[in-house]
Amino acid sequence: MxxxxxxxxxxxxxxxxxxxLADLFLDLYGKLEDFDxxxxxxxxxxxxxxxxxxxxxxxxxxxxxFLRFDVVFDETEPFIQVSAGKTTEEEPDILDxxxxxxxxYADSLYWQQGEEKAFDSYLKSAFxxxx
Numbered sequence: 001m002x003x004x005x006x007x008x009x010x011x012x013x014x015x016x017x018x019x020x021l022a023d024l025f026l027d028l029y030g031k032l033e034d035f036d037x038x039x040x041x042x043x044x045x046x047x048x049x050x051x052x053x054x055x056x057x058x059x060x061x062x063x064x065x066f067l068r069f070d071v072v073f074d075e076t077e078p079f080i081q082v083s084a085g086k087t088t089e090e091e092p093d094i095l096d097x098x099x100x101x102x103x104x105y106a107d108s109l110y111w112q113q114g115e116e117k118a119f120d121s122y123l124k125s126a127f128x129x130x131x
Contacts, residue, residue, distance in 0.1 A: 014078075016100070017077070017099075017100035018100075021080055024115075025056070025071050025080055028058070028069045028080070028115075029053060032058050032067065032069065035060065035123065036050075036051035036060050047062070048062070049062045056071040056073075057071070062127055062130060064086050065084070065130060066085065066086075066092075067083075067123060067125075067127070068082070068092065070083070077101070078100070079097050082097070083095060084125050084126035095125050096109045096122065109122070
């Protein structure tokens with residue numbers, strides 16, 4: 001019985017973490033999509049921007065730079081990876097890894113700054129070079 005209880009406790013925590021990250025991903029997805037929508041009027045003057053999304057990933061490309069959110073279902077602990085870079089480079093820059101456990105991963109921009117400021121920091125890191 002002790003092992004069964006241990007396993008249920010572990011699975012309950014994992015389930016709770018994955019639900020938190022799924023909700024957070026949907027929030028970040030929505031923010032990225034809203035930002036993309038706000039750029040639509042600039043397409044008329046030649047701005048090249050595209051929003052792409054899948055079940056566990058969302059990305060916004062502006063010109064040759066991008067910002068991407070991926071839900072990573074790691075074997076040990078799921079997290080959201082925030083990356084950015086140039087579309088011509090092979091390896092993106094990892095801007096943040098957001099884990100559900102704030103106490104263990106307090107160095108995350110998301111946990112340090114809060115969702116709104118962290119999202120703005122991600123945009124700045126990805127697209128500041130366009131300015």
